[in-house]
Amino acid sequence: LRTGVPEVILAEGKDPAAVRAIYEDYLSRGEQLIASRVTAPVWAALEDLGDKLIHWEKARVVATKAPEPDPKRSTVLVISAGALDTPVAEEAAVMSELFGNPTERLYDVGVAGISRIAVELGRLDRAGILIICAGMDGVLPSLVAGLALQPVIAVPTDVGYGSAFQGVAPLLTMLNSCAPGVAVMNIGNGFGAAVHATKINRLLTRTEPA
Amino acid sequence: LRTGVPEVILAEGKDPAAVRAIYEDYLSRGEQLIASRVTAPVWAALEDLGDKLIHWEKARVVATKAPEPDPKRSTVLVISAGALDTPVAEEAAVMSELFGNPTERLYDVGVAGISRIAVELGRLDRAGILIICAGMDGVLPSLVAGLALQPVIAVPTDVGYGSAFQGVAPLLTMLNSCAPGVAVMNIGNGFGAAVHATKINRLLTRTEPA
Amino acid sequence: LRTGVPEVILAEGKDPAAVRAIYEDYLSRGEQLIASRVTAPVWAALEDLGDKLIHWEKARVVATKAPEPDPKRSTVLVISAGALDTPVAEEAAVMSELFGNPTERLYDVGVAGISRIAVELGRLDRAGILIICAGMDGVLPSLVAGLALQPVIAVPTDVGYGSAFQGVAPLLTMLNSCAPGVAVMNIGNGFGAAVHATKINRLLTRTEPA
Amino acid sequence: LRTGVPEVILAEGKDPAAVRAIYEDYLSRGEQLIASRVTAPVWAALEDLGDKLIHWEKARVVATKAPEPDPKRSTVLVISAGALDTPVAEEAAVMSELFGNPTERLYDVGVAGISRIAVELGRLDRAGILIICAGMDGVLPSLVAGLALQPVIAVPTDVGYGSAFQGVAPLLTMLNSCAPGVAVMNIGNGFGAAVHATKINRLLTRTEPA
Amino acid sequence: LRTGVPEVILAEGKDPAAVRAIYEDYLSRGEQLIASRVTAPVWAALEDLGDKLIHWEKARVVATKAPEPDPKRSTVLVISAGALDTPVAEEAAVMSELFGNPTERLYDVGVAGISRIAVELGRLDRAGILIICAGMDGVLPSLVAGLALQPVIAVPTDVGYGSAFQGVAPLLTMLNSCAPGVAVMNIGNGFGAAVHATKINRLLTRTEPA
Amino acid sequence: LRTGVPEVILAEGKDPAAVRAIYEDYLSRGEQLIASRVTAPVWAALEDLGDKLIHWEKARVVATKAPEPDPKRSTVLVISAGALDTPVAEEAAVMSELFGNPTERLYDVGVAGISRIAVELGRLDRAGILIICAGMDGVLPSLVAGLALQPVIAVPTDVGYGSAFQGVAPLLTMLNSCAPGVAVMNIGNGFGAAVHATKINRLLTRTEPA
Amino acid sequence: LRTGVPEVILAEGKDPAAVRAIYEDYLSRGEQLIASRVTAPVWAALEDLGDKLIHWEKARVVATKAPEPDPKRSTVLVISAGALDTPVAEEAAVMSELFGNPTERLYDVGVAGISRIAVELGRLDRAGILIICAGMDGVLPSLVAGLALQPVIAVPTDVGYGSAFQGVAPLLTMLNSCAPGVAVMNIGNGFGAAVHATKINRLLTRTEPA
């Protein structure tokens, strides 16, 4: 599998002991290993390896090596609508950093904080790629994609209740965005957004055929 | 049935001859009769009564009497996102007029025309009640409800394709609006929006118990 | 965000310590802060602030200031179908009071208590705005909207089982109400109903442009 | 197949010539043959047999023999909510007659005609079995089942638009009826309702084990 | 509400103390009170009233008075497909008894026990009304309705996994039964089946207008 | 693509002229070319090649060469529930023959013809592989798989109306069959069933590794 | 029920004591009894019978007798896409063995391990029947069915999150496979796959009519 990003395992639901074994193996070989959706029981099995591992708790991400952003790439700006969207936004942001992208955050600028977007238009303009995480009505990507010339990657979250249907409502909003060109990820898939952003950035810096 | 609005029949799917018979009856008694969703075959059966009837083609509405707006009521402002939302918006606007409300229109101000909303904030502010019709991502009501203090009535339309699912996408957007208090109607139900607006206006002018 | 109502945060799912921090901030500034969907863990973090806070347990609402109903507004009557609909109905009622509306309750008048509606028609008529909460078949708003001239705001609840699909069944009933003009909220969104009612009431009392 | 009712074929979608052939066969043997959902092309193939056949156009039913109601059975009362529900109600009523039940009709008593139900309570009480056909919000069976002690058989219709989803909305309403014991049929299946009613009536008159 | 059956409350989700209070009230008045879907916490609050109450554990039913079957009625035969369908089948059977119907059980005769149906055809024939509870593919009602002349009431259960979708699969099977006249209840609604059966039986024995 | 069956094109929706061009090419090379779901406009473009082509109208299949059943294979028995299921059953049967399998048909043995199954148990037993096509409740595969030791391949059809949802109801019935081991195809995919049967038969006759 | 496989009970949700009682009965008679979906509470009730029982923990299967593969049958190769698909794959593999098939495993060859498929083409070719278990996008069966001539049985799993909808996404992928002839089982139904494979193998070795 040629994906251009380091090995990432999906930890959720996996046997904690098995995940630990893989980590010990990668640590012994001094290689980068990233885990996403690290639940409490998985982290419990990894915890005493803790000083050899980096753990982003909000992002539910664990890695053996620190991020090394590549300054030649354009900045990935991760935007979130509300406080409850943070885990997904953080997964996107931390992964983006781990994959080598300069990464910034602009959180909590959904309906209740929309005025902050106006204030931050400069940051939006300086960014190269926008990742936007939103639940409930999921309108933020439509809004931002109407203001910005950059590629917009939208990630629906399961924030909301009732007819939000665990993220289906914002997923549909994003797929049907009136502002054209919004690229959509699976509900809660901040990781996928980071991979797509990395592939875009890689295109900017490649010197030979992909 | 006490609804506070004149008799309105849903013409679509009904036997055209039967609809004509009802119209002849109401005309002979000089009473108001309104029909919604008047399809081509129904209109064909009514057409030669035409000078006794008023036909709003875009709105698919027919009535025996002209609207008489009551100046004591607050203005109903009907807003639409795109050109294809016009039939639903017109159904809301014509019905609102027929039910006695001063009614204005602000059309085509969705994503592609959002800048016009900024220009028209004055009209928004002067209005008493906002009816907003939108398809595709259905984000317009969320947006306007974040800018306006008036009651917002949202009507999803079946405009769009693929995962818009004949109006389900904007319906869910509206039900999950981050801007609170958006009141939602059935997909394509401009008539219901007009009835709700009329009930609000009636409350403003009532002098005795409802 | 101009909504005409005080700040309301959605507590459910939020970090209890973070919610407490916001409360301490608002308390120190002597400002109103309302939280909805306050779950047990969130309340546990707030409990020792208890004498400075008001907690409506059934409604799952917490506020820093008591309601002050404005007698110039019309009465909001909150109606519920069954005992299990009470949390949603109480969210609507408490929020309505906190937003300044004279508010009454008429609970448990669904199918099993429908005869009580007949008895209470006077209260219905004196009310200005009706909020109706119902689960299962969700028929109560259709019924009441056929008897009353007031604006009807319908809130589906997740009461029921099997093909009630966590509130989808009453949501669809309300969206398709044969009695026209029923305004629908998201499943369980008593808060939104109170905001819409407040916007209607505000229209009644405004003296300058909104 | 022991169903206790005569052979009924579902004509819709069948090859018209094949349906005609079956009819010629049954006519030649002098036996009863009933067809449901007889579409225009099927009827076109049967039309010149017309004087040997009985055709209920609204009901879309064709039979070789006239109904012979059995006075020992209790009356089946077929109730419909609106004019557009008539085809389904008529399918139920004509089939009920063809299966030997005394059958009455009470049409167009939905929300817009609910006051007529009050007037007709006597007929309701005299009936033995109620078949209720309704689309849109499908609330009529809940309402009637709260007033009547008879078995209630509910048939959702595809009347409505948008989120009525071709009859899904009234189907769910009926399945979740707060008034207990409502027996539900497939969307548009007036025939099934008539069979169930016939089986109930047969139980009343059987003298030996079924 | 005229339903012809005693008061039945839905206990699940209700405040256990509130349920106990109602029971104490009915016990003090010596009246029948039936509760369905009695969960462990509700029963815990009732337990020490235990000798005054009857508790059917499998059926999750509690009553203040024992059943008194009326021998003039026809027998209700409750049939289940598999062992996991027993709670729903028992709810139907116990309710049927409590409502005064002679009631029999024929359990576990689904696909794995279909041969037993053949053996029990006599019991089927002697019964007056059939209630059939099945999950997974829900084929049992189609099968039995093809063999029996009695009214068939089908109750889908949430037994199964994956694409059984918590009872949606058998619900659809039953609604679309090729054997005509199958009357369908909500998923898991054994109580509703018993009410419908009681209404049928009541018709058999009524002497005056309903 | 190694599928072990000749080239089959899906004609429906394709440009008729383009389909004709492919046929002319295959005919000129004397090779077998099979088309499925051949609609009227496609056939119109092929018709004058008619004597060089074989057209199974009911099955909507066209081929350049006649079937040559291989007697060493086991018999594929195609079973259908009702007359309207014939096109799908014929697609399965004709394809099965074209792929070299001895093929038999047993049609119209669903609920209305179930007694014929009993009569035909011998044919069932002699067959090697069973393909069963059914719409509406889709119960036939469950039933047959409880009687037969052969591999059962189930094909749901879109026969039915209302909550049959264009084949979703029988699809779910088949996926949740209580009789284990039923292999399910897409709605209307008789072709796929024939391919699976052919792969089973090929296994019986292979002499070297696949 | 003639299924050609030993008695298998679905343990999940059953009363553990009741399951134990059945096991004691079968053990006393020395007969094979297999249980699938054995949850922790069920196993707790069986554990002290442990030396008389065989427990496959990953597969959640318990049996009274060890598998005895029949060398005359063709090999069933169970393939899985990812580590989280193992429980379903193991259910298929262990059941396949218990039903007498020579059985091999090829796990973790989905997208992240696809290169291993290339390496293992020999094993694929030597196998007689392929069972493929995959969640998320469920593309593995389409892929393998394009490379292999054997019958392919696809089992979707509930692995994934968000719009994987507990296995609906891979279920639809498999039902719509462009590589024809993929036979699909219910989500998570490894057992059904093993039964279908056994029926295929039985066909290979039968000497008299089924």
Added chain:
Amino acid sequence: LRTGVPEVILAEGKDPAAVRAIYEDYLSRGEQLIASRVTAPVWAALEDLGDKLIHWEKARVVATKAPEPDPKRSTVLVISAGALDTPVAEEAAVMSELFGNPTERLYDVGVAGISRIAVELGRLDRAGILIICAGMDGVLPSLVAGLALQPVIAVPTDVGYGSAFQGVAPLLTMLNSCAPGVAVMNIGNGFGAAVHATKINRLLTRTEPA
């Protein structure tokens, strides 16, 4: 609306005369105007302007000016699975050209043509951005994203039948792709894919802040 692409109108469903009027306006001003989803009735109204307009029939696109690809941008490679996916693929390709991107096509390389992908790996590698259009099982993007380092934009099409549900099946496959970073568009939205690709390309060539 700042989107970085010329004005594109969605023609489908619009009044043909109105579309013509807009075209006359843009032609008179010598500006680029692009229309997507140009249906037959819309084209009929434009046809006699034909020599001033460019019409891509397969793509259903009309423009007033020819594409002028910018050689400094990276190549957009549009890939399709089958012949029926061509209209969507062509919409993507023509729009991509009209927006200034060097654009290539690689069509019909789905399951039936997968071997051609192997042959064309060079072209894949030389491309900068991949747009992949597929219906039915929608597996092609998963497959290609496992082989290629470029950004992958996936567009589901409504090709298929039955449980493909008009494009829902491939939409879900793409959203759940095991190969990470696949960016998904609405069903049939080739236009959106072209906009996203253009935004990526624009990033490559921008010299000042966006």
